Amino acid sequence: MRRSVVAGNWKMYGSGSMIEGLVTALAASVATDACDVIVSPPFPYLSLVQQLAKGTGIGLAGQNCSAFEPGAHTGEVAAAMLADIGCQWVILGHSERRQAGETDSEVAAKAAAARQAGLQPILCVGETLEQRQSGDAVAVVTAQLEALVVDLAAGDMIAYEPVWAIGTGETATPEQAQEMHSEIRAFLAKHQPALAEDTRLLYGGSVKADNAAALFAEQDIDGGLVGGASLQADDFAAIVRAAP
Numbered sequence: 087m088r089r090s091v092v093a094g095n096w097k098m099y100g101s102g103s104m105i106e107g108l109v110t111a112l113a114a115s116v117a118t119d120a121c122d123v124i125v126s127p128p129f130p131y132l133s134l135v136q137q138l139a140k141g142t143g144i145g146l147a148g149q150n151c152s153a154f155e156p157g158a159h160t161g162e163v164a165a166a167m168l169a170d171i172g173c174q175w176v177i178l179g180h181s182e183r184r185q186a187g188e189t190d191s192e193v194a195a196k197a198a199a200a201r202q203a204g205l206q207p208i209l210c211v212g213e214t215l216e217q218r219q220s221g222d223a224v225a226v227v228t229a230q231l232e233a234l235v236v237d238l239a240a241g242d243m244i245a246y247e248p249v250w251a252i253g254t255g256e257t258a259t260p261e262q263a264q265e266m267h268s269e270i271r272a273f274l275a276k277h278q279p280a281l282a283e284d285t286r287l288l289y290g291g292s293v294k295a296d297n298a299a300a301l302f303a304e305q306d307i308d309g310g311l312v313g314g315a316s317l318q319a320d321d322f323a324a325i326v327r328a329a330p
């Protein structure tokens with residue numbers, strides 16, 4: 087049985103006061119007994135969130151990490167630093183980073199560094215609208231997975247985030263999402279049979295309070311990676327309640 091997970095990706099949003107209010111409200115409204123609840127603030131606020139969320143059961147993820155060991159890499163954040171500050175997870179290969187030039191092999195190297203530091207990567211894959219319309223969605227996602235599957239480890243999660251559904255208000259239907267999740271699980275079964283059944287697959291792309299339950303009801307959707315709606319405590323708490 088795979089435990090549900092709802093992760094909030096705050097992207098490059100927030101301020102000290104906004105985040106203080108958000109975490110305080112989440113701590114009062116989110117139940118973490120049946121579901122892993124994770125938030126992923128921008129780096130400068132990780133410590134603040136770690137302190138505010140202490141004892142609530144809300145977990146912490148970085149939004150990225152360096153592929154390198156701590157050293158002379160100005161502007162980078164080492165996976166070990168995220169672990170040190172209380173993160174258990176790190177989001178890697180988000181499409182917004184891939185659009186900025188991050189490659190499959192860089193994502194794989196970052197995932198290796200994350201595991202080395204004791205973090206569990208949330209590995210993002212997903213196709214663009216153009217790729218979906220030309221019938222290449224499965225091939226694109228499979229190619230992204232090829233780079234990641236070799237070193238996949240127990241505890242890693244995969245987030246399917248169709249680029250056309252991110253921040254657009256347009257969600258994949260539960261059927262479309264399930265179809266891709268089932269392709270992803272079949273791919274894992276072929277390449278990492280021991281991990282296929284237990285690896286949690288998250289859907290991301292305009293997950294909202296009113297569509298979460300239908301998405302999470304699908305067999306291979308184990309939870310969500312939520313952007314915009316994770317910045318509103320009421321909305322995020324409702325999405326967590328929708329998780330089985």
Ligand code: 13P
Pocket residue numbers: 095180247251252253254255290291292293311312313314315
């Ligand atoms: P939205 O929920 O705002 O579409 O963002 C999804 C996402 O990118 C989560 O990582």
